[in-house]
Amino acid sequence: MDAIICDISAWEYWRTPPALRDVEIPVDIARAKKPDGLGLEWLSEIPRLNIRPFDASIRERLLTDLKGVTRPVHIMLPESTRYSSDFIVAHRVPRDLPSSCVVDLGNNLGVLSPSYLLVKAPRKTDPIALALAMFEACGIYAVSPTNERMAFAFDLLRREGGLKENGALNPDVKICEYYDADGKRTSFLDSEGEQLPWSICLPSGKMTSNLWKRPPLTTLEQLTEFSASLQGKTSNRTVSRALSLALDGSASPLESKIALFLTADMRFGGEGWPKPQLNQRINFDTAALKLAYQGHCVVDQLYPSTMGVVEVNGEGFHSDDLTFKKETGRTAALESMGYSVVSFTYDQVSDLEKYDSLIAQRAETLGLKLANRTASFLDRRNTLHGKLFPASR
Secondary structure (H helix, E strand, O other): OOEEEOHHHHHHHHHOOHHHHOOOOOHHHHHOOOOOOOOOHHHHOOOOOOOOHHHHHHHHHOOOOOOOOOOOEEEEEOHHHOOOOOOEEEEEOOOOOOHHHEEEEEOOEEEEOHHHHHHOOOOOOOHHHHHHHHHHHOOOEEEOOOOHHHHHHHHHHHHHOHHHHOOOOOOOOOOOOOEOOOOOEOOOEOOOOOEOOOEEOOOOOOOOOOEEEOOOOOOHHHHHHHHHHHOOOOOOHHHHHHHHHOOOOOOOHHHHHHHHHHHOOHHHOOOOOOOOEEEEEEEOOHHHHHHHOOOEEEEEEEEOOOOEEEEEOOHHHOOOHHHHHHHOOHHHHHHHOOOEEEEEOHHHHHOHHHHHHHHHHHHHHHOOOOOOOOHHHHHHHHHHHHHHOHHHO
């Protein structure tokens, strides 16, 4: 193919829900001034007669499958045709780019795979930021891009009932767990062998959200193997550090941040807790059934060696009200089966004073040790916390 979407543009593409990619925004609506249209000035301009083919193609596709991508679009182009414009930021095609790392989008346009984007991240990338991107790619959620084109597509689908038809709203099978009750990775396939659809997480009273549940884009094992295959060519310490911090199976940005903060090695400023299973299903026994009024639950973090469970509480980070309300009766059920259960909210972790006031008791309940509070550790811990929760500083 002649052009390959790369860099931040590729990441935006993979974060765009397929249901919204498939919506085609009419050009006349995109051009029309607000409030009748989107008022996209770059579409109001009459294209030059000698407009370059890639510009013309990207211009059109920004209203279809690239509506989640910010303009200008980062694209790898062959040496002979490389240029930059109002629509394109050109990049060189690496000589060693494996064909398996490019996904064909049709009409001579491709996009770099999620695994390639993460493993070939620039060396200057912060390892904490890269680890959080890995949490998302290896997890069961996506934070979709937000722009006027995306908002229009979502509103159009909602008004016409398209969200229900394609499974984005109240799907037949919801993605809730990453690991089954035996600790094995879920297949994320329906009864007919098709991949489960993306579904939007709508908190109570809200008409829209940028948090979606979806099957994982890749796995930590795949990223590790791909990184190892490149070690003989280029060694990237940033990627290695990020891989040591990331986990499979997270279901929200808050879950990712709390898991990283608790399990990161002490040299990064984390508590150094063992790696848990994220979003694992636990089947209730007969006695627990009477307490929970449901056959099973999915816990946010499971520490099998100590039978410890960490829950991330907050309605905004759960797929819907029903899931949140069911959780309120399940702690007693889990405890009746021998699990130790603790919970964290955003406020309790984003505020270091609150965190310090409760973490010792939480660790004792779980049977886990805290990192030794030396001055150097606290400096590293505070730095890590600032990167994970910058808005609280």
